[in-house]
Amino acid sequence: MSTADHAWLMGIDIGAGSLKTMVVRSDGHVGGSASMDIVTHSPKPRWSEQDPQDWWRAVCDTVPRALADAGIKASDIRAVSFSAGAHTPVLEGKDGRVLRPAILWSDQRSGDQVQKLQGAHGERILEISLNRPSPTWTLPQFQWLVENEPEIARATHRVYVAKDWLRSRMTGTWETDRTEAVGTMLFDAKNDEWSRELCDMIGWRIETLPPLVTPTTVVGEITREAAAQCGLVAGTPVVCGTSDTSIETFGAGSVSPGDGTVKLATAGTVSIVGSAPHVHPTLINYPLAVPGLWYTITGTNSCxxxxxxxxxxxxxxxxxxxxxxxxxxxxxxxxxxxxxxxxxxxxxxxxxxxxxxxxxxxxxxxxxxxxxxxxxxxxxxxxxxxxxxxxxxxxxxxxxxxxxxxxxxxxxxxxxxxxxxxxxxxxxxxxLPRTTDASFGAALLAGVGVGIFSDPLAAARHCTQVLxxxxxxxxxxxxxxxxxxxxxxxxxxxxxxxxxxxxxxxxxxxxx
Known part of the structure; x- marks a missing residue:
């Protein structure tokens, strides 16, 4: 296949401090990219919040610039996919309005709720969710909302995770993948379903949680309204994607059991790929973007x-x-x-x-x-x-x-x-891999979703290289x-x- 025959893919990632859009050729070559800073608000000590509308404004700003940087037209993009940090919920009311700023994974306000949950239900939460409560997770964040902003909790009609809400601006659809579901600490990983027991622990309505798909599922197409705002072509396939560390691990080429990954980002992490979760109070488990694999991870808050x-x-x-x-x-x-x-x-x-x-x-x-x-x-x-x-x-x-x-x-x-x-x-x-951005991995998953690559493993092995x-x-x-x-x-x-x-x-x- 000549260079001219390669397809173009787009990945969009919400980072802790910026949103990045990347255009990637199907041989792994990065054609162009653009980023825009996102403001994190701390209205009270230990709070970290962002306005989801800022994410959409950043998409509309960076997509045209990334296309221009790559020297291609919007019609050249075969598919788009997304990633973002886990544990960042966006709450919508029945009218589709965002009810409050998104609480980031780095927010520490729910420390008291974590102590209550750990004391009353710690072993059961670990058993069901495969992970131990900390202020990072959505479960204690939601308990904080139930206790401190009950009107918001009652008004919530749909729960999105960050990248899913952003993607819904393009497609109008509502869904998430299993890595993000595990990241909410409201998911029963063993039985592959949302956990009514975990929801009931904090008084949260299970009906607000989204349907589940795989990270490589084509969930819809870019609508005419979204295309007019962001500069892409209506009808372009949109692939679900997954959380940033899962997609970065995959995009860096850590795709076999035993492979390790160190992440020097807003938070610092160390992870190892395995064929099953390794449940322990000091470790965190998520499904990897590669089917049948998990990554076990733990980290430091400030890197x-x-x-x-x-x-x-x-x-x-x-x-x-x-x-x-x-x-x-x-x-x-x-x-x-x-x-x-x-x-x-x-x-x-x-x-x-x-x-x-x-x-x-x-x-x-x-x-x-x-x-x-x-x-x-x-x-x-x-x-x-x-x-x-x-x-x-x-x-x-x-x-x-x-x-x-x-x-x-x-x-x-x-x-x-x-x-x-x-x-x-x-x-x-x-x-050091050639490309380490989450937006790169998101673009590869977009290619899997539309059949350019046979599966995520093939995409990672074809497009990654150690420099x-x-x-x-x-x-x-x-x-x-x-x-x-x-x-x-x-x-x-x-x-x-x-x-x-x-x-x-x-x-x-x-x-x-």
């Missing part, structure tokens, strides 16, 4: 988000752009020695998931002296996040699930320095293992302080 916070706080002055500031941070961090002269960073800017599952932990720099400069702080951030991922990886080792090597994805994977630090801290080979491998340096790995013990000891020592600070009342106003 690239912590990286970005440090960039914005210390490195934006004088920088021409955010990307230039990132490059400067990378350059400066490389000048500091491994271990940052004894400076440690715990990246708990939004509490922490594995292995602590503690929304009241706080970030810190530990071990500061007069000799520490910007370079040390920058390197400590890279290393601290890598140490947090080491704690995540150790959860797998404790369950006899070793990871010999891993493909690396997410925005942080662009940094050669960070990739090497991750390899040294984890003690494994880190492989670089970071191998651990034995001396640095040994050094980091020693430092890692101090990292854990510092976390233990500061835990009560963190809890006390999180419980502190606001300071009184007025006076000196």
């Amino acid at each position: 690239a988000s912590a990286h970005r916070w440090v960039r914005d706080t210390f490195f934006m002055q004088g920088a021409s752009s955010g990307s230039a500031a990132f490059a400067e941070m990378d350059r400066v961090a490389a000048t500091a020695p491994a271990g940052a002269d004894g400076l440690l960073f715990h990246p708990y800017l939004q509490g922490e998931r594995a292995p602590y599952w503690d929304p009241m932990l706080r970030a810190d720099f530990v071990g500061m002296t007069f000799r520490h400069q910007r370079a040390h702080f920058a390197r400590a951030v890279y290393e601290g996040i890598a140490f947090s991922l080491r704690e995540v990886k150790d959860q797998f080792a404790a369950q006899a699930m070793p990871i010999a090597q891993a493909r690396i994805i997410g925005g942080g994977s662009k940094s050669a320095l960070w990739r090497q630090i991750v390899a040294d801290v984890l003690g494994i080979d880190i492989l 670089d491998t970071a191998r651990p340096d034995p001396a640095r790995s040994a050094y980091y293992t020693e430092l890692f013990e101090l990292y854990k000891a510092a976390q233990r020592g500061l835990q009560d302080v963190n809890h006390g600070l999180s419980r502190m009342r606001e300071a009184p106003t007025g006076g000196a």
